[in-house]
Amino acid sequence: GAGVSQTPSNKVTEKGKYVELRCDPISGHTALYWYRQSLGQGPEFLIYFQGTGAADDSGLPNDRFFAVRPEGSVSTLKIQRTERGDSAVYLCASSLTGEIDTQYFGPGTRLTVL
């Protein structure tokens, strides 16, 4: 069975541009999480989905960040008007139910904003 996959693996963009990062969770997992990880730091929580709805988006840093999961499976993290400080690895994880449950992480998308 496939694990969590993320595309692209690397994304280089210019300041001010719009980017979309995609996450394909493990089939059947209802819970999906997005994290951001800067060099030398642990993953920083951004948003949690239970099914199609964002159950907790308290980690999104500002309104330039938005995420969707329209059919309860694939999720897209969208960043508008990118800034150099957005450069990081964006990690996606899924879990079966979202309760006390193992989170399975994807390999991440490395975003570089020039």
Add this chain to the structure above:
Amino acid sequence: SQKIEQNSEALNIQEGKTATLTCNYTNYSPAYLQWYRQDPGRGPVFLLLIRENEKEKRKERLKVTFDTTLKQSLFHITASQPADSATYLCALNTGGFKTIFGAGTRLFVKA
């Protein structure tokens, strides 16, 4: 303020020895605590979970302890091997959906 602290200095040990990593936290009341392994260029991989009412958990060569009075968890790898070299992350969950990660400690096991 709320903090999770892991030793930022890398831990270097000899193969066969026991590695002990520390996770301290302040101003949290975690419902459970997890340890993850992360290799360069990869996402974290779940290792062990311990609940607030548990003192110790074991899995093969791994052992985790959880002291809610000291606000500390210790992670042990016995009979360490070079393949255990990685960054180890401590993560707290206070009962909601948000998982809070520490910055991790890098472990190097020399042959």
